[in-house]
Amino acid sequence: MIQIAVIGYGTVGSGVVEVIGRNHDEISKKAGEEIYVKYILDLRDFPGDPYEDRVIHDVAAIMEDPEIKIICETMGGIRPAYDFTKQALLQGKSVCTSNKELVATHGPELIRIATENKCNYLFEASVGGGIPIIRPLNYSLTAEKIDSIVGILNGTTNFILSKMETEGADFAEVLKEAQDNGFAERNPEADVEGHDACRKIAILSSLMTGKNVRYEDIYTEGITGITAVDFRYAKSMDMTIKLLAVSVMLADRLYAYVAPFMIGRDHPLYFVHDVFNAVYVHGNMLGDSMYYGRGAGKLPTASAVVSDVVDCARHLGKTIMCFWDSENVQLAPVDERIGRFFVRVAASAGVSKRAAERFGDITVISPQAEDEFAFLCGPVSEAEFAAKAAGLDGLISRIRLN
Ligand code: HSE
DSSP, X not given: OEEEEEEOXXXXXXXXXXXXXXXXXXXXXXXXXXXXXXXXXXXXOOTTOTTGGGEESOTHHHHTOTTEEEEEEOXXXXXXXXXXXXXXXXXXXXXXXXXXXXXHHHHHHHHHHHHHTTOOEEOGGGSSTTSOOHHIIIIITTTOOEEEEEEEOOHHHHHHHHHHHHHOOOHHHHHHHHHHTTSSOSSOHHHHTSHHHHHHHHHHHHHHHSSBOOGGGSEEOOSTTOOHHHHHHHHHTTEEEEEEEEEEEETTXXXXXXXXXXXXXXXXXXXXXXXXEEEEEEETTTEEEEXXXXXXXXXXXXXXXXXXXXXXXXXXXXXXXXXXOSSBOOOOOGGGOEEEEEEEEEOOTTHHHHHHHHHSSOEEEOOSSTTEEEEEEEEEEHHHHHHHHHTSTTEEEEEEEO
């Protein structure tokens, strides 16, 4: 029997206990031994919960128990999750986590400590919820030189954008509906401002390069500026708008950014709707591959954590190799990214001529709102676009095209 502890009995932590309970025989068979949840650490009590008797409040009981070989860290946030994880790894206890913030911030250090102590720090659930993406990057695509990863990595914003598209509603309206239905957090900033997707693409970029991509270095723009009118324009061009997290290697330089993009039906991520996530990976031998599924939610995320528990159980006393060095990657400045843009400006005499003078060849798009002029321009660098757009009177908005 392998005894484990779950620290943090919230949505994901209770999901972990439920998955282990419901799929007990399957999981034990695949792990090679029975997996038994001995402790559940939380500040709260859970009267009436079927696992009430395993709830404890003092982490020392877990750290000091030599029978505990694996810990599921489902607390979220940096502190005290970081201290607990480090303490566990230093004692040779493996840690499986869904905590993308901690992985993105301290990943290389925690992986190194795990290696030094012949245990594992695994984080399949930290990106894409239940979608297997860390393991494919770490195990399956090891013969590849991966040159691009493009993902829809946040379920909340994809749900909001999908609703805006189908209902013709504005951002604030859909956000409120999503919060009322429990799909979006009461404090949705990390999701809607793109910070959550930013941490996730930092993790994927680090695995892609084998070095450390700092999330603080990744240009991040959220979806709060996207409107119902933008979707009318997108529809008129047979396109949609998605929050993309991108990591692409061009001429040996890594570009990483998170921003809303207009994409057409020919883009593999066009059909990823609602809370679903997808990660589109390009390798130099395999070409394209895509990983799709539920990117958030209790049981999908818990399933990924438990898959890591099984991996740890199969590798007790051994470290599974993971290439994520602490050396920081110098990202290419996003100003140098070259792409096309969709632009909306207030209609005025001569606006079409002025836009063409500034951007060269433009494609005029039929207006979808009164007193507007809209066009497509580029390819142009971000810096050049910003400089030219700044001098364009009455700029309403711009969205990148992919
Ligand atoms: N808030 C996240 C999302 C949860 O909406 O995707 C999963 O990381």
